[in-house]
Amino acid sequence: MKDASKKRPTIRDVAKVADVSVATVSRFLNGKTQKMSDQTAERIRVAIKKMNYVPNSAAREMARNSSRIIAVLAANIADYFSVEIYRGISSRVEEAGYISVLLNSGSSLTHERQLLHSINQHGFDGLVFQPLTSDTEQVAGELTRDFPVVVVDRDLPRSTWPKVVTDNYEAARSTTEYFADQGFQRVVVLTSTIELASTRIQRFQGISQAASTIETIEIDENNFQPDAVYGALKKALSRPGKCLLFALKERWLLEFLPRLMKEHVIDEARTAVTGFADTALIGSICPYAKVVSQNPFLMGQRAGEILLQMLKGKKNIPEESVIKAQFKH
Amino acid sequence: MKDASKKRPTIRDVAKVADVSVATVSRFLNGKTQKMSDQTAERIRVAIKKMNYVPNSAAREMARNSSRIIAVLAANIADYFSVEIYRGISSRVEEAGYISVLLNSGSSLTHERQLLHSINQHGFDGLVFQPLTSDTEQVAGELTRDFPVVVVDRDLPRSTWPKVVTDNYEAARSTTEYFADQGFQRVVVLTSTIELASTRIQRFQGISQAASTIETIEIDENNFQPDAVYGALKKALSRPGKCLLFALKERWLLEFLPRLMKEHVIDEARTAVTGFADTALIGSICPYAKVVSQNPFLMGQRAGEILLQMLKGKKNIPEESVIKAQFKH
Numbered sequence: 001m002k003d004a005s006k007k008r009p010t011i012r013d014v015a016k017v018a019d020v021s022v023a024t025v026s027r028f029l030n031g032k033t034q035k036m037s038d039q040t041a042e043r044i045r046v047a048i049k050k051m052n053y054v055p056n057s058a059a060r061e062m063a064r065n066s067s068r069i070i071a072v073l074a075a076n077i078a079d080y081f082s083v084e085i086y087r088g089i090s091s092r093v094e095e096a097g098y099i100s101v102l103l104n105s106g107s108s109l110t111h112e113r114q115l116l117h118s119i120n121q122h123g124f125d126g127l128v129f130q131p132l133t134s135d136t137e138q139v140a141g142e143l144t145r146d147f148p149v150v151v152v153d154r155d156l157p158r159s160t161w162p163k164v165v166t167d168n169y170e171a172a173r174s175t176t177e178y179f180a181d182q183g184f185q186r187v188v189v190l191t192s193t194i195e196l197a198s199t200r201i202q203r204f205q206g207i208s209q210a211a212s213t214i215e216t217i218e219i220d221e222n223n224f225q226p227d228a229v230y231g232a233l234k235k236a237l238s239r240p241g242k243c244l245l246f247a248l249k250e251r252w253l254l255e256f257l258p259r260l261m262k263e264h265v266i267d268e269a270r271t272a273v274t275g276f277a278d279t280a281l282i283g284s285i286c287p288y289a290k291v292v293s294q295n296p297f298l299m300g301q302r303a304g305e306i307l308l309q310m311l312k313g314k315k316n317i318p319e320e321s322v323i324k325a326q327f328k329h
Numbered sequence: 330m331k332d333a334s335k336k337r338p339t340i341r342d343v344a345k346v347a348d349v350s351v352a353t354v355s356r357f358l359n360g361k362t363q364k365m366s367d368q369t370a371e372r373i374r375v376a377i378k379k380m381n382y383v384p385n386s387a388a389r390e391m392a393r394n395s396s397r398i399i400a401v402l403a404a405n406i407a408d409y410f411s412v413e414i415y416r417g418i419s420s421r422v423e424e425a426g427y428i429s430v431l432l433n434s435g436s437s438l439t440h441e442r443q444l445l446h447s448i449n450q451h452g453f454d455g456l457v458f459q460p461l462t463s464d465t466e467q468v469a470g471e472l473t474r475d476f477p478v479v480v481v482d483r484d485l486p487r488s489t490w491p492k493v494v495t496d497n498y499e500a501a502r503s504t505t506e507y508f509a510d511q512g513f514q515r516v517v518v519l520t521s522t523i524e525l526a527s528t529r530i531q532r533f534q535g536i537s538q539a540a541s542t543i544e545t546i547e548i549d550e551n552n553f554q555p556d557a558v559y560g561a562l563k564k565a566l567s568r569p570g571k572c573l574l575f576a577l578k579e580r581w582l583l584e585f586l587p588r589l590m591k592e593h594v595i596d597e598a599r600t601a602v603t604g605f606a607d608t609a610l611i612g613s614i615c616p617y618a619k620v621v622s623q624n625p626f627l628m629g630q631r632a633g634e635i636l637l638q639m640l641k642g643k644k645n646i647p648e649e650s651v652i653k654a655q656f657k658h
Contacts, residue, residue, distance in 0.1 A: 052473065069451065077412050077431070086406070090433065099447045101430035102406070104419065118428045122398065144381065258613035284587035285613050 009051040018047035070100040070307065071124040073115055075132050075153075077104045079251060080279045081296045082130060085152055088300020089128050089307075096308050098125065105132055107221055116142035126311055128152060128303045129161075134198040148310035150303045153294075155198035162310075164303045164321045166276075166294045168199050171325035172206030175274055175292050176246065178329065184244040184272040185212035188236045190256070191248035192219050203248050203276070211244075219252070230256060234265050247275030250282070250291075257285045276325070290329045299323045338380040347376035399429040399636065400453040402444055404461050404482075406433045408580060409608045410625045411459060414481055417629020418457050418636075425637050427454065434461055436550055445471035455640055457481060457632045458490075463527040477639035479632045482623075484527035491639075493632045493650045495623045497528050500654035501535030504603055504621050505575065507658065513573040513601040514541035517565045519585070520577035521550050532577050532605070540573075548581070559585060563594050576604030579611070579620075586614045605654070619658045628652045 011029075015022045020040060027036065028044045047053070070093050074082035090100045103119070105112035112132050116139060119127055126148040131139060136156040143149060151163040176187060187207055194200045194216070208214060215236045219229055233256055237245060245266070247253045253275045260266050266273065266286075273289040275282075278296060282289050302321050309317055340358075344351045349369060356362065357373045376382070399422050403411035419429045432448070434441035441461050445468060448456055455477040460468060465485040472478060480492040505516060516536055523529045523545070537543060544565045548558055562585060566574060574595070576582045582604045589595050595602065595615075602618040604611075607625060611618050631650050639646055 071430070077406065077415070078409075080407075083406050083412075087433070087435070094443075099432070099444070099451070101400070101432055103428070103430055104416070106416070114423075115428070122428070254610070262616075281583070281610060287591075 009053045011053075013051060014044065014047045014053050017051060018043040020044060068098050069124050070098050070126045070128065070304075071103060071119050071122075072100055072128045073103045073105060073112070073119065073130065075105050075130045076107045077102065078106075079249075081153075081250065081294065084278065084296035085128075085130060085300035085303070088297040088302075089304040090300075091297075092301050092304030093308060100128075100304075107132065109133070109138065109222075113138060113142060119143075120145050126150075126307045128300075128307060130154070131156060133196040135196070148307055150307050150310070152299055152303050153199060157198075160319075162306050162317050162319055162321070164299050164306070164323065166199070166299070166325045167322050168202035168325075169206040169209075171276075171292055171327065172203040172246075173209045174206075175327045176207045176210035176244070178327065179244045179272045179274065180210055180212070182272070184242045186239075186241060186243040187211040187214050188233070188243055188245050189214055189216045189248065190219075190233065190245065190252045190275075191216070192221050192252075194218060200248055207246060226255065230259060233260070234263075237265055237271060242270055242272070244272040244274065247277070250275065250277035250279065253277055253282055253289070253291075254285075257282070257289070261286055274327075290327070293326045293328060295323055295326065338382045340382075342380060343373065343376045343382050346380060347372040349373060397427050398453050399427050399455045399457065399633075400432060400448050400451075401429055401457045402432045402434060402441070402448065402459065404434050404459045405436045406431065407435075408578075410482075410579065410623065413607065413625035414457075414459060414629035414632070417626040417631075418633040419629075420626075421630050421633030422637060429457075429633075436461065438462070438467065442467060442471060448472075449474050455479075455636045457629075457636060459483070460485060462525040464525070477636055479636050479639070481628055481632050482528060486527075489648075491635050491646050491648055491650070493628050493635070493652060495528070495628070495654045496651050497531035497654075498535040500605075500621055500656065501532040501575075502538045503535075504656045505536045505539035505573070507656065508573045508601045508603065509539055509541070511601070513571045515568075515570060515572040516540040516543050517562070517572055517574050518543055518545045518577065519548075519562065519574065519581045519604075520545070521548050521581075523547060529577055536575060555584065559588060562589070563592075566594050566600060571599050571601070573601040573603065576606070579604065579606035579608065582606055582611055582618070582620075583614075586611070586618070590615055603656075619656070622655045622657060624652055624655065 011022055011025050015025045018025065024040065025044055027033065028041060033041055072086050072089055074086060076082055086102045093100050103115050105115060109132055120142055128150045130152045131154045134154050134156060136159050139156060140159060149161045151161045153165060155163065189204065189207060191200055194204050217229060217232050217236060237243060268288045273286055275291055276294060277291040278293050282291055302323060306317060340351055340354050344354045347354065353369065354373055356365065357370060362370055401415050401418055403415060405411055415431045422429050432444050434444060438461055449471055457479045459481045460483045463483050463485060465488050468485060469488060478490045480490045482494060484492065518533065518536060520529055523533050546558065546561050546565060566572065597617045602615055604620055605623060606620040607622050611620055631652060635646060
């Protein structure tokens, strides 16, 4: 194994050893050898082998103006949902010769902005982006370079990037209706601040359509107070009569269900439990929960497909692709 | 928002509009303006603004021979452990002006090899790598370029890359001893194929040191048969007397504990439960489990620090950094 401090051979070194110009070596590396003598090509080949030269792909970038890397900016890689979207994208773009790399906003708007800035700078071929909010200005201010972008799981009003979304309104409405028909007509909605994200607004509207009464517990992700939220949740769920707990994100079920179960705040007869969730873990924590799955792997695959079409310069890119959620009951 | 198919302006376009050579624009972009007239610099500035030109960072790469991106290749991003390592690395390298991007071997050796090949090609500044196995040849065959690499959570024999590891032997030994002192002297070890990974070998040796008897259930990750494994596990755990279930990876506890609990195969009086695990979920599934946490965020931070030192060309890089695991009891 070579000493890690030894500098790697550059195109200049190869040119020197082969006794040609850098431009000539560059032409060789990019396959433009028609005007080159066999002797010259052979000298270059030998020099490359001798020095164990691996072309810095930046040289290729300059020639091709393409790095063949797709960036995927996830809202939070601690969420199974984000990880599955990335796996779906990878499965598609890697077939076409790209590699996809994952970056993490970590639920921080500041960090999201910094990463968008870096992604804009770095010359990635394309971006699949799962925004934290539906704030288009936050995004458009940073993504000034013209390169293909696909948005996942959010509307970004007044933007023209294609998007891949869930049928949020209808999935929430029909799920709520199912439980209402079983007598669970009062709904306790557990969610992050609704107005910040199109998906939450649509889900809330769907629930409102089918529920008799709604009590909403909104969590400020920038100032998350677990005990205060648990207190409000416990109070809402302890009121007399049957009710449905509807969490708009899996993270909130994982956060609060274990304690609600342990402290017997909820029970199968009085409380129905649902939410948008994709792992098998919810069923382990609360066996009578019936969740709505968004199928993030498929959403990622669709986003990857759309991005590839954009990279090929195709024109008729669908503005919105809807992947229907599945209610498991 | 511009039409996504419009090509972004290149350095050549700017040179044309400013009526200078590409080399001159390049010097301007890299701050080498000492020999340039004010007029020329101003023409270039105006041209850049007019065309909304964003320097392709590949140009910077050529000038600087550095892309300022750290690649992190995880064994499996579905594991909380891998995600936390990445978050730890990011927290360190981003302070120093790098961005770190995550790639996913997805527990597949073939995929790991392909990604190592791509990473080698692409000119990333550095790599933090969480190998699937301790097979050094698999890795060394692909990482032929000289650039800083730090290995996390595995030994790679006969390699010289610095590594960040857990005190696997001692953590496993002392944990087993704790339970043995409480009468749980028979141990059922639940693990992926032991011989493939240094960490598993070390943990198994530690357990062997403190246990009276051991029964081992080894899972072939390339041919995972959940029902067959569950059957063997149930048989081992149902034998008379007390025993300790020791899982060498969190994934196996998440996979099997819910069903073992549900079917009453285990109970607090007869079965102690432990394993290497980092999330709070295990406690939700089995309240009497007492796990060993590796502190992956800290491991990632240490790996990031070491990588930064290597990038600065420092010489005395520690070959091995040990982050001690914590037994929560």
